[in-house]
Amino acid sequence: MNLKGLSLQEQDEAIEEIASSLNIPKKYIHYDFTDTPYFVIQDRNYQGNNRLEDEDRLYIEDFDFKLLKKYTLFFIECDIYVYFCPTCIDVDTPHAFRFDGCVFYDSIVFDYLYLSIQSFIARHCHFLGDVDICFPFENDSCFEYCYFEGWVNFTNAIFKKDISFYGSTFNRCPNFSKTRFGGNINIINTNLDFDFFQTEEVIVSKWMEDSIDLDIKTHLSFVANDFRDSFRIFKNTLSKEGNLLDASNYHRVELYCKEIELDSKNPPILSREWIDRWQLFFYRHTSDHHTDLLKIISWVIIAIGIFGFGFFIVKYYQDVSILSYLSPYGVALSLAGMVCLGIFWVMGYIKKLFLFAGVGLISTLWIACYKPTLIFGAINLIDKTSRSGLENFILVLYTLVMILLLFSLQKTARKNSIVPS
Structure with missing residues (x-):
């Protein structure tokens, strides 16, 4: 649907449909056409970055994802309790996703590679569940000042334009294995600067969870290699941007993952992998891989x-x-x-x-x-x-x-x- 130039009757009909789908009163929805036309779902007492009290926040417990095929929705200060998985129904190319100050109590899953997202804008959001997004992103997207409490997986995602994680916090090491960045990546003021023991703890934890929850008997080295690929991608992307100092820090974590990978293989004495393992051990202890x-x-x-x-x-x-x-x-x-x-x-x-x-x-x-x-x-x-x-x-x-x-x-x-x- 072309949202530009909607008549008042068309706006009312759209608001009625959105309210019915989300099971919320119509008074919390209004139409905004100042820039890119979209429907805003928010409490009218919203005060910018000042979060509302819990009793004043909007609760989203129902969601018909077919709405995303017709409208661009902007959620502000909402508590979202649904399993956010638009790929579970037939949505060819969803509109942009926009969230500000929202809390996601369940997982977010976008895992169909043949679909694409125009953009995903999330600021000051709290993700309590896992985030699994493997779509191509067509335009600039961002996850700024967000807190990710569960696992974050962007495996095979394609960011065709710029992507920003500025000021975000990852409770667990994210997986960007085989991710492609067509534009710039902003990971300034994030907490991705892990030391060796934090990296090892995250890799072992992910390996154990996969083995128990998914019954996958994957060797620890495969999990370590996936995380190593994530930091290799960060390093290469930042190097292309000329940010050599930050790239060196992600190269350091990449080598942590490589050491954990070799250690899990328990290579034969005096083999090439055995020598590489102890070389990485030596340089980690003496210079933190040439960064200290x-x-x-x-x-x-x-x-x-x-x-x-x-x-x-x-x-x-x-x-x-x-x-x-x-x-x-x-x-x-x-x-x-x-x-x-x-x-x-x-x-x-x-x-x-x-x-x-x-x-x-x-x-x-x-x-x-x-x-x-x-x-x-x-x-x-x-x-x-x-x-x-x-x-x-x-x-x-x-x-x-x-x-x-x-x-x-x-x-x-x-x-x-x-x-x-």
């Missing part, structure tokens, strides 16, 4: 400190008189520094990583004062100093670890190489 500069600097200092302390212990067992070369003032300052670090850690002022980095820094300063060339590792093997086999082994092991750490340090520090090409 302070963390990798701390680990470089810790590595030097551990090496220095270990080298000193070996020297001490070979010659106890080495203690006579130590400055008593240096020993006192070192002990005082370690006591202060311990107090700061116990009081919660510093994290455990920085506690070890502080101790490592003290050890590094001792090396710098007495024999700074030791910091360069295996280079010391070419001088004429006589060393035991254990000392040479420590130098070689330290050098290999430092090569990995320094590679991660330079990659983390170089802004243009955060996101892989």
